[in-house]
Amino acid sequence: MSVLVVGSTALDSIKTQKAENPRLLGGSASHAAVAASFFSPVKLVGVVGKDFPQRYLQLYRRHRINLDGLQILPGKTFHWSGEYEANMNNRRTLLTELGVFETFSPALPTSHKKAPFVLLANIAPSLQHHVLDQMQEPKFIAADTMDLWLNIALPDLLKLLKRLDGFVLNDSEAHQLTKENNVFAALKKIHKLGPKYVVIKKGSQGSILSGPKGFFICPAYPLHNVVDPTGAGDSFVGGLMGYLATARGPVEAHIRRAMIYGSVVASFCCEGFGLLRTTKITRKQIEVRVKELERLTQF
Amino acid sequence: MSVLVVGSTALDSIKTQKAENPRLLGGSASHAAVAASFFSPVKLVGVVGKDFPQRYLQLYRRHRINLDGLQILPGKTFHWSGEYEANMNNRRTLLTELGVFETFSPALPTSHKKAPFVLLANIAPSLQHHVLDQMQEPKFIAADTMDLWLNIALPDLLKLLKRLDGFVLNDSEAHQLTKENNVFAALKKIHKLGPKYVVIKKGSQGSILSGPKGFFICPAYPLHNVVDPTGAGDSFVGGLMGYLATARGPVEAHIRRAMIYGSVVASFCCEGFGLLRTTKITRKQIEVRVKELERLTQF
Numbered sequence A, B: 001m002s003v004l005v006v007g008s009t010a011l012d013s014i015k016t017q018k019a020e021n022p023r024l025l026g027g028s029a030s031h032a033a034v035a036a037s038f039f040s041p042v043k044l045v046g047v048v049g050k051d052f053p054q055r056y057l058q059l060y061r062r063h064r065i066n067l068d069g070l071q072i073l074p075g076k077t078f079h080w081s082g083e084y085e086a087n088m089n090n091r092r093t094l095l096t097e098l099g100v101f102e103t104f105s106p107a108l109p110t111s112h113k114k115a116p117f118v119l120l121a122n123i124a125p126s127l128q129h130h131v132l133d134q135m136q137e138p139k140f141i142a143a144d145t146m147d148l149w150l151n152i153a154l155p156d157l158l159k160l161l162k163r164l165d166g167f168v169l170n171d172s173e174a175h176q177l178t179k180e181n182n183v184f185a186a187l188k189k190i191h192k193l194g195p196k197y198v199v200i201k202k203g204s205q206g207s208i209l210s211g212p213k214g215f216f217i218c219p220a221y222p223l224h225n226v227v228d229p230t231g232a233g234d235s236f237v238g239g240l241m242g243y244l245a246t247a248r249g250p251v252e253a254h255i256r257r258a259m260i261y262g263s264v265v266a267s268f269c270c271e272g273f274g275l276l277r278t279t280k281i282t283r284k285q286i287e288v289r290v291k292e293l294e295r296l297t298q299f
Helices: A028-037 A054-062 A099-103 A125-134 A147-152 A154-161 A171-178 A183-192 A232-246 A255-270 A283-297 B028-037 B054-062 B099-103 B125-134 B147-152 B154-161 B171-178 B183-192 B232-246 B255-270 B283-297
Strands: A003-006 A010-015 A020-026 A042-049 A065-073 A079-084 A091-097 A117-120 A140-144 A166-170 A197-201 A207-211 A214-218 B003-006 B010-015 B020-026 B042-049 B065-073 B079-084 B091-097 B117-120 B140-144 B166-170 B197-201 B207-211 B214-218
Touching (some): A003 A028, A003 A125, A010 A091, A028 A042, A054 A065, A117 A125, A117 A232, A125 A154, A140 A232, A147 A171, A166 A171, A166 A232, A171 A183, A171 A197, A197 A232, A207 A255, A214 A255, A214 B283, A255 A283, B003 B028, B003 B232, B010 B091, B028 B042, B028 B255, B042 B099, B054 B065, B117 B125, B117 B232, B125 B154, B140 B232, B147 B154, B166 B232, B171 B183, B171 B197, B183 B197, B197 B232, B207 B255, B255 B283
Parallel strands (some): A003 A117, A042 A065, A117 A140, A140 A166, A166 A197, B003 B042, B003 B117, B010 B079, B117 B140, B166 B197
Antiparallel strands (some): A010 A020, A079 A091, A207 A214, B010 B020, B079 B091, B207 B214
């Protein structure tokens, strides 16, 4: 089944202690869509400016990502620039130019409205609502978010939570949302806000699922060298939703394995700048790491 | 088989945001010995002063811990006092009174010298060496350490690493020792310093084993409420060594499961001040959590 992915489509200029790469393909929707494309057909909903490089459109197409919902408008593509500290966890934003993203209003082609799996990647909650308003009985809706929306759009986000099946956020956002230091206490509180499934991402520490059948502790794939973690969280949720959309039967039966697939795609994402590594891998390479994660956690 | 445990035997006065408990039974050897006692016969090597409460000696005995190697000397028992921040991870030391610990020299009774499993719990590396000098062909030697020894006794510690089968340290100590931000890169460097097995403890994020057959990602048991994490790391390594000492055949075949048992005992430790919770649990309760960890990590 297909996955509709809405989120930001951007150009990322990324600086680490070792290298610098300008105007890479980035944005939450780009990372999530490419990650999901290894498993399922993907429909991308986003906006870029006339300056958006043709080669990035070709890259989406090579991943068989449907671009009918990608608006190309006069103006500049959203441009983000950031710099990582040596530990590769902390980063600071150097520049944010919204460009055509500032007035983005996702309008779904008719063919997109019946997508069974909907991934609302990180983007303003009002836009996430706007997409859901256009959908016709999706089977499973998941959303990601970021600290910015907790700060400036909390009422919108709280309303969104009541419309979701799954909600994905990182540990510091979970703390910010619930005021709980303990991640399991935070999960309990987030369920009360709406979502049946809650996933807390913890970067290199893996992730935790809380659902009707309890917790799942999902490991991160061991990496000796993190080149650039930008988009790893988006890749994780993209891989998760892409895998879920291929699995037959109830979500409950597949969501743990879906997280493992998400975790593996995220690991590849970290091994290159932007999408440079992710766009070079094969499904076979993903399967090898999934098998390794099985071995790494068995006792 | 029996486990010889050497380390600190102390009185801990612990303050959290919610409560305060003075002069609890504490110290690395106390926590490790009680944890190991659920699985194997334990021989404790340490020192206390004449002020050491009789009830704590009885508590050791209830856990069938052999006290022939526990010196009771004129003077005061080592007393540590610390306070935790609200997140229960950061703590600051309020007071350290070494007492009889200042001149401690572990002298092993003859019956102790042939213990097959040796746990050098956190204590000065020179004392860890001194214990090893007295041992007769132990089967498996593991040591824990702390940042203090990395700061003031690094040459001793580096010499010790060459005598160990297993080395246990936490993630910040691994970073301090190797200057590596990446935990897997750090593990590689630590192997080069001597130990065949290296375990990095990450508190509520679980732990990682690196050995001849690769990595094992060991989860922490999910806790909704951490009352006091003091001694959790010691409980972990104590449980690990206690379980290893009961398992037949090569260490390699059992060390992953041993870590799971260590992780479970550590989870109980965190649910009460000092040893208050750990000393009330049964082997059956441990088995229940081990089964739960199996369920929590399967996919």
